[in-house]
Amino acid sequence: MASTSDFKNGLVLKIDGQLWTITDFQHVKPGKGPAFVRSTLKNVLSGKVVDKTFNAGVKVETATVDRRNMTYLYRDGDDFVFMDAEDFEQHYIGAATVGGGASFMLENSDVQVAFNEGVPLYVELPVAVDLLVQHTDPGLQGDRSTGGTKPATMETGAEIAVPLFINTGDKLRVDTRDSRYLGRVNS
Numbered sequence: 352m353a354s355t356s357d358f359k360n361g362l363v364l365k366i367d368g369q370l371w372t373i374t375d376f377q378h379v380k381p382g383k384g385p386a387f388v389r390s391t392l393k394n395v396l397s398g399k400v401v402d403k404t405f406n407a408g409v410k411v412e413t414a415t416v417d418r419r420n421m422t423y424l425y426r427d428g429d430d431f432v433f434m435d436a437e438d439f440e441q442h443y444i445g446a447a448t449v450g451g452g453a454s455f456m457l458e459n460s461d462v463q464v465a466f467n468e469g470v471p472l473y474v475e476l477p478v479a480v481d482l483l484v485q486h487t488d489p490g491l492q493g494d495r496s497t498g499g500t501k502p503a504t505m506e507t508g509a510e511i512a513v514p515l516f517i518n519t520g521d522k523l524r525v526d527t528r529d530s531r532y533l534g535r536v537n538s
Contacts, residue, residue, distance in 0.1 A: 352413065353411055354408060354409070355407055355409055356407075356408070358376045359373065360373055360375065360376070363414045363415075364392070364412065365413065366411070369396070370414050370472070371392040371393065371394055372392065373390055373391070375391040376388055389404050390402070390403050390404070395467075415468075417467070418464070420462075421433040421435055421436060421461070422459060422462075424441070424459070425458055427443065429445060430443040430445055431444050448473060448474065450473065454507055454508060454530075455527045457506070461477070462474050462475060463475040476527040478526065478527060478528065479524050479525065479527065480525055480527055481523070481536045482505040482507060483505065483521070484504070484506075484518070484520060485504045485506050486503070487504065487519055489519070499514075499515055501513060501514075501517075505523075509525070509530065511525060511530045511531070512532065514532065523535055
């Protein structure tokens, strides 16, 4: 249990059986009436964001989220297999929990997996990953970085928009949060 005075960004609360992360909060002491805390909460599983107000001093149940460094090993049907970096235990995590990040994971890539009471909540990838272009239309003489974009299929199967000068076989840095091209990587 935590009081509203213990609130900080990143604290995970258990409200109505669901886990919510505090993304923003503000203590308010109006001229009239009791003090309160205005907060913005994000649902850990669904990503839904809500605003919630708590009276000052109210106790709220907190949840322990254990973040572990893991290595992605391989895909087994609908499950992804990860190995814990500390105890080398293998965990099978469903595709729904892995989410859209699955399209940027290469075998043996390092990720963080968040657990609550032994149940995996989500998989967090590095902000940027380096991937090879599996296929894209060939670039033409005169194509510049300030021009348009074209689709490119990466080695993981993800499709992103890249500048016209990118060719098949190029190694690119890609933002895993929004599938954005960040630049070429010299190998």
